[in-house]
Amino acid sequence: MKGYLWTSGLEAARGEGSSNGHLAPWEAIAIDAVGNVIEFWGFKRNQGRVWALLYLRGEPLTAGELERELELSKGGVSMLLRDLERWGVIRRVRSPQDSAWRYAAETDLIRMVSHVIEEREAGFIERIRADLAEAHRLAMATGSVPREHLARLEKMATLAEHVERALRLFIKTARLDVGGILGALREDSPRS
Amino acid sequence: MKGYLWTSGLEAARGEGSSNGHLAPWEAIAIDAVGNVIEFWGFKRNQGRVWALLYLRGEPLTAGELERELELSKGGVSMLLRDLERWGVIRRVRSPQDSAWRYAAETDLIRMVSHVIEEREAGFIERIRADLAEAHRLAMATGSVPREHLARLEKMATLAEHVERALRLFIKTARLDVGGILGALREDSPRS
């Protein structure tokens, strides 16, 4: 399994073929670890795995390669790449003579996560607030709602506000904290 | 964390007339809102709903009442109460002459959430770290792994550390922040 029709000049230099369709064991482990983290954060596991592979390899890969290495379907890869690109975590690069797109990992995975979570959470909180407000309105309109019941509802709303604040603060600090190591992920010394 | 798109509680409450026991529309909305939050945090939606009803009502309810009001099954209520009680968010109280237990909401919902999340996250991070370490070990043992690949793997590990730190910090601050309003949930001041 050495010769590839589709990888002619570019890869020839790194002859040792580890990419015949299954990952090196250590890669598999690391990639799955990232997949788990990403899943924990509410994304798809395979989104994380795709990013991880691209990042670990360092060089842009084609959709076909991702498909083979990660054992995913064509359609699946397409959708995953779509999402990742829209979120700005991977970059589409046109390869010189090859007719296929290639994808490269951006280093700001975290910024994506925090950004998307921030948006998601914004809409989320928004809805909660709206619902609680509506509940309050209805309760008032009803008229016959005991005073302390209303009071508890109001307290609930303030609780929501506080939780919201805590969440926002977290995202902000996470951004800052992690932002500090963005440089660490970046290729500071491209000596290859 | 799968459903950050739920059908708005506003309509949900109006749809099905009142075949339920006697859950006021405004209660339904507020309760569902809490359920959504709780679900967002990785728990079961109905755990949040149960707590919310108990909290809003202010007085202890029996399992049967919960079953009726929230339209849940007997078995389901049993399991939900079990979890909630173990986490210390509700309290089992013996009622004077009635032969059934009653359950009352504790006010430290958040402490539970942060506590459980903390534990969950601790084990989670632990495993990620172990996985990455293992990947690194394997990669080293393999011998033929390019240096920059190894370097990226290491960077990944440090990223993980930073994320971990950010998470811990979040939980801590959330605890503190929310702790401040525990008093607000308690039965003293009607207004925030």
Added chain:
DNA sequence: GGTGCAGTTCACGCGGTCTTGAACTATATG
């Protein structure tokens, strides 16, 4: 126009999670 390949879209099926409902245990009461 035709062939081949890259990429996209989407209905379906699989797998995992939550809920149900019934069988079971526990406890009280006459």
Added chain:
DNA sequence: CATATAGTTCAAGACCGCGTGAACTGCACC
């Protein structure tokens, strides 16, 4: 001890999201 009611457990099934694979589009080159 028989009966009733409260509470628990668990297999079966409802439910839902994800990935698959096939049909489709688009593009390039012959």
